[in-house]
Amino acid sequence: MSTPAHPHRDPAAERLHRAWQAPTGWRYWSAVNNSIVGRWYTGAAIAFFLFAGVLALLMRVQLAFPENGFLHADTYNQMFTLHGSVMMFLFAVPIFEAFSILVLPSVLGARDLPFPRLSAFGFWCFLIGGVFACGSIFFDAAPKDGWFMYPPLSTQYTEGYGADVWLLGLSFIEVASIAAAVELIVGVLKTRPPGMRINLMPLYAWYILVVGAMILFAFPPLIAGDIMFELQRMADWPFFDAARGGDPLLWQHLFWIFGHPEVYIIFLPAIALAAMIVPTFARRPIVGYSWIVLAAVGTGFLSFGLWVHHMFTTGLPNLSLAFFSAASEAVALPTGVQIFALLATVLAGRLVRSVPMLFVLGALAIFVLGGLTGVMVALAPFDFQAHDTYFVVAHLHYVLIGGMVFPVIAGTYYYYPLVIGRKLSDRLGKWAFWLMFAGFNIAFMPMHASGLMGMPRRVYTYHAGQGFDLLNLVSTVGAFVLAAGFAVLLYDAVRTALREGHSERDPWRGGTLEWLGEIPSQSWNLRSIPVVHSRYPLWEQPGLMADVDAGRYYLPDAEEGKRETIITSPVDAAPEQCLRVPGPTFLTLWAAVFTGGAFIFPVFHQYVAAGVSGALAVVVILAWLWTGTARIPEKPEKAVGLDTTLPLYASGSKSVGWWAMFITMIGDMAAYASIVFGYFYFWTIHDDFPPADGGGPGIAWPVFALLAGLCAWGAALLARNLNRDDRGGLFHAAAVAAVVLAVASGTALLLAPASSGMVPTAHVYPAVVWLLCGWTAAHVAVGTLMLLYCIARRLAGRMTARHDIDIHNVVLFWHFVAIKLVVTIGTVAGFPLLA
Amino acid sequence: MNSNARQRRTPPRRHTSAEDRVLPESRASLWVLAAGPATWALHFLLAYVTAAIWCAKAAWPADTGRLHALLWSYTVVALAVIAWFGWRGLRRHRWGRETLPHDAPSAGDRHRFLGFATFLLCGLSFVAVLYSAMAIALAGGCIG
Numbered sequence: 001m002s003t004p005a006h007p008h009r010d011p012a013a014e015r016l017h018r019a020w021q022a023p024t025g026w027r028y029w030s031a032v033n034n035s036i037v038g039r040w041y042t043g044a045a046i047a048f049f050l051f052a053g054v055l056a057l058l059m060r061v062q063l064a065f066p067e068n069g070f071l072h073a074d075t076y077n078q079m080f081t082l083h084g085s086v087m088m089f090l091f092a093v094p095i096f097e098a099f100s101i102l103v104l105p106s107v108l109g110a111r112d113l114p115f116p117r118l119s120a121f122g123f124w125c126f127l128i129g130g131v132f133a134c135g136s137i138f139f140d141a142a143p144k145d146g147w148f149m150y151p152p153l154s155t156q157y158t159e160g161y162g163a164d165v166w167l168l169g170l171s172f173i174e175v176a177s178i179a180a181a182v183e184l185i186v187g188v189l190k191t192r193p194p195g196m197r198i199n200l201m202p203l204y205a206w207y208i209l210v211v212g213a214m215i216l217f218a219f220p221p222l223i224a225g226d227i228m229f230e231l232q233r234m235a236d237w238p239f240f241d242a243a244r245g246g247d248p249l250l251w252q253h254l255f256w257i258f259g260h261p262e263v264y265i266i267f268l269p270a271i272a273l274a275a276m277i278v279p280t281f282a283r284r285p286i287v288g289y290s291w292i293v294l295a296a297v298g299t300g301f302l303s304f305g306l307w308v309h310h311m312f313t314t315g316l317p318n319l320s321l322a323f324f325s326a327a328s329e330a331v332a333l334p335t336g337v338q339i340f341a342l343l344a345t346v347l348a349g350r351l352v353r354s355v356p357m358l359f360v361l362g363a364l365a366i367f368v369l370g371g372l373t374g375v376m377v378a379l380a381p382f383d384f385q386a387h388d389t390y391f392v393v394a395h396l397h398y399v400l401i402g403g404m405v406f407p408v409i410a411g412t413y414y415y416y417p418l419v420i421g422r423k424l425s426d427r428l429g430k431w432a433f434w435l436m437f438a439g440f441n442i443a444f445m446p447m448h449a450s451g452l453m454g455m456p457r458r459v460y461t462y463h464a465g466q467g468f469d470l471l472n473l474v475s476t477v478g479a480f481v482l483a484a485g486f487a488v489l490l491y492d493a494v495r496t497a498l499r500e501g502h503s504e505r506d507p508w509r510g511g512t513l514e515w516l517g518e519i520p521s522q523s524w525n526l527r528s529i530p531v532v533h534s535r536y537p538l539w540e541q542p543g544l545m546a547d548v549d550a551g552r553y554y555l556p557d558a559e560e561g562k563r564e565t566i567i568t569s570p571v572d573a574a575p576e577q578c579l580r581v582p583g584p585t586f587l588t589l590w591a592a593v594f595t596g597g598a599f600i601f602p603v604f605h606q607y608v609a610a611g612v613s614g615a616l617a618v619v620v621i622l623a624w625l626w627t628g629t630a631r632i633p634e635k636p637e638k639a640v641g642l643d644t645t646l647p648l649y650a651s652g653s654k655s656v657g658w659w660a661m662f663i664t665m666i667g668d669m670a671a672y673a674s675i676v677f678g679y680f681y682f683w684t685i686h687d688d689f690p691p692a693d694g695g696g697p698g699i700a701w702p703v704f705a706l707l708a709g710l711c712a713w714g715a716a717l718l719a720r721n722l723n724r725d726d727r728g729g730l731f732h733a734a735a736v737a738a739v740v741l742a743v744a745s746g747t748a749l750l751l752a753p754a755s756s757g758m759v760p761t762a763h764v765y766p767a768v769v770w771l772l773c774g775w776t777a778a779h780v781a782v783g784t785l786m787l788l789y790c791i792a793r794r795l796a797g798r799m800t801a802r803h804d805i806d807i808h809n810v811v812l813f814w815h816f817v818a819i820k821l822v823v824t825i826g827t828v829a830g831f832p833l834l835a
Numbered sequence: 836m837n838s839n840a841r842q843r844r845t846p847p848r849r850h851t852s853a854e855d856r857v858l859p860e861s862r863a864s865l866w867v868l869a870a871g872p873a874t875w876a877l878h879f880l881l882a883y884v885t886a887a888i889w890c891a892k893a894a895w896p897a898d899t900g901r902l903h904a905l906l907w908s909y910t911v912v913a914l915a916v917i918a919w920f921g922w923r924g925l926r927r928h929r930w931g932r933e934t935l936p937h938d939a940p941s942a943g944d945r946h947r948f949l950g951f952a953t954f955l956l957c958g959l960s961f962v963a964v965l966y967s968a969m970a971i972a973l974a975g976g977c978i979g
Contacts (some may be wrong), residue, residue: 535938
């Protein structure tokens with residue numbers, strides 16, 4: 001679906017076309033442009049959705065009749081585990097990221113996102129990890145302990161590779177999720193069109209910003225948990241083994257600190273779609289823009305105070321349960337605000353009937369029901385009764401299908417002309433809607449009853465005569481009606497994609513920038529990047545389309561034949577830089593393949609192969625950075641149109657790379673904080689933690705590690721300043737000193753537990769000390785590699801006093817390393833003195 | 836080229852208004868939006884951690900008098916901080932003469948919009964802290 005190559009009479013347009021043209025032939029797979037990667041990503045996520053949907057249908061066949069023998073219990077366990085995991089990790093979160101990579105540049109009138117190669121890397125990681133996780137079921141090796149993988153079931157009572165497939169395959173995908181979050185946050189903050197101040201930003205972008213930030217805080221705790229879990233499975237470090245001081249509940253905490261915000265990470269982008277669709281068909285601006293921003297940001301925060309409501313029956317103190325119950329009720333407030341704002345927009349406008357709107361209204365109806373049962377199960381005493389029954393299955397499907405699947409289908413109908421160039425059929429759309437709406441309710445409404453009657457979740461069968469027979473049969477019939485609706489949609493989607501012709505431009509008469517482009521879309525997106533004065537520019541800026549098409553705005557040409565987009569300031573969208581974005585490469589694909597190897601080989605205990613693959617990944621990533629980032633332009637600035645001249649290079653906090661580093665490090669700190677949380681968690685549950693009779697890492701090595709590390713940080717700072725003053729010799733001296741100090745610090749960090757004879761398999765105390773020291777040492781090692789990279793860049797003339805993006809970003813990384821050093825040493829060496 | 840076409844050659848630039856030059860802010864920032872909810876989060880975390888440590892470590896966990904005193908003091912401080920940020924947001928929202936919906940393409944309306952959104956977020960955070968306070972008031976101690 002690459003851009004049709006049609007001749008342009010205008011030489012400027014021809015140059016733009018050549019710069020942004022997609023590669024052809026087998027090189028097509030080296031594309032990194034958002035419109036192509038976004039399509040692959042969305043397609044893959046939908047394929048995983050269909051796969052998980054088929055698993056659900058097979059499970060419903062098994063449950064249709066009591067004591068049915070259609071599926072073996074073990075196969076059934078693999079299926080429900082994979083169904084949940086695939087739906088959450090391979091569909092619900094990625095589809096939003098995929099779709100945002102596809103449409104966000106259009107929504108913002110940008111040419112591309114700032115890091116197209118990062119998007120491509122994320123996609124390939126996603127695809128490899130996803131195929132690996134899904135494929136395991138065909139070898140009878142899929143995970144089978146539930147999508148939350150609770151120990152000790154998954155550590156002591158389940159054989160096979162399943163848990164490792166889950167831990168490593170999905171951790172790998174989490175990397176892709178975080179990569180996409182970084183890309184999308186920087187995209188929203190820095191690639192808005194000039195004039196699109198924060199009060200004019202489309203609500204979609206607001207939601208993406210909030211959800212990106214949520215991913216940074218929600219996914220890392222799970223990554224930290226995965227590391228502990230995998231260390232237990234492979235190296236026998238007893239983090240979750242109660243016999244050696246561990247605690248399975250820590251896993252539940254870490255999993256749900258991720259797992260609950262994830263529900264909102266899924267839900268908010270879906271509401272974002274609704275907030276784009278509803279104004280178009282109500283023919284008026286959204287009612288309560290500020291209130292929706294309140295709701296998006298407020299939900300983002302409150303959703304982090306809910307995780308324990310998945311653990312109400314684990315025996316936590318009453319007061320703790322009450323706090324989480326209160327927050328679970330409070331989150332209903334901003335959620336309600338969004339729904340009321342959408343309904344108010346519908347009521348205040350002149351509603352145009354359409355299939356996307358039908359799905360939005362269906363979504364609201366279903367979601368409200370799911371929300372109400374959510375308020376019920378948020379009450380601890382009710383949850384004690386309903387926990388682990390089909391009532392919860394009904395609740396979560398009402399929330400997720402109403403709050404996510406239906407809006408995504410609405411978005412599919414709405415954006416199909418933008419992406420494919422043609423509208424889907426209205427007639428088939430209505431069929432699909434009523435089949436899905438009816439099928440869904442027939443399938444899931446009875447589960448409320450079967451749950452309240454006591455039918456437990458995750459059972460592969462049940463006895464006849466317990467009152468579950470008819471309810472389950474009805475649910476199965478409903479599931480197939482729901483599937484029929486999807487079949488109609490799929491048929492229509494394929495049929496429409498293969499048809500000739502295309503719809504008219506701005507087919508729904510929308511007001512936001514994504515409808516400004518031509519249909520079929522051009523790879524450059526817009527002929528020129530407009531100035532925006534309104535929340536609905538297409539409605540309120542007369543002549544905008546003609547001016548954009550005539551190239552009267554920014555960047556109407558690609559004189560140097562390079563891909564460029566405009567970078568603006570985060571709050572007021574003042575133009576700051578003309579950013580050169582990188583073009584096609586296979587490096588990202590290879591980086592993903594080797595990173596994949598580093599994650600996948602350990603599942604089969606092939607540690608040497610994993611090490612080689614990891615080293616190759618580092619080499620490829622270094623090659624990618626060396627050739628593709630922080631390139632020195634041939635001239636300092638260029639005229640971008642409208643009598644504006646912008647710099648082609650910006651470093652420090654003005655560079656997008658600095659923002660990406662900052663955002664990545666926030667996520668990294670969240671993972672680190674989870675490990676520190678683990679340390680103190682063990683302190684609360686044990687009377688002798690850290691042990692009173694010593695056995696800790698002592699003082700000498702930790703203090704040496706701290707001092708050497710802080711000096712390395714100081715030397716790195718000094719090196720940055722010396723580079724800025726163009727004192728090359730002194731820069732190299734400072735950078736080499738930083739490297740030496742960093743190596744000393746990292747070594748001392750590992751010697752601290754090693755020289756004290758701490759055996760990580762003996763007890764959870766040495767294990768968690770080793771993990772904290774190891775994590776910090778690993779960051780010091782990465783920081784060392786970065787310093788060496790800067791030394792090489794300066795020697796090669798790729799970093800100069802003026803062109804110093806690399807060293808700025810490396811010093812930023814070191815700021816965070818310094819924080820980790822202080823906290824780690826304070827915890828492992830200082831806390832035992834206090835306790 | 837006639838005069839009409841010449842006029843079309845230069846589409847409208849970024850808008851600024853006279854009041855943009857006298858904005859009562861040193862630099863534009865989004866962080867203020869997070870102030871209210873971040874205070875809620877801090878209160879929530881502190882209250883949860885304090886209760887968890889108390890219930891696990893205190894010599895007499897059943898005697899929750901001092902625990903409650905501590906939690907109530909967090910709550911009073913959190914409510915005061917949120918109210919202060921909210922008041923600042925309200926002041927920004929009311930700055931100048933323009934009223935809602937704050938959708939003009941000017942730094943002034945952007946300033947007011949951020950103020951209003953901050954105010955709303957502080958309102959939500961205030962209520963959410965009150966919800967937590969209800970938990971302190973109603974769900975006494977460590978064991979039911």
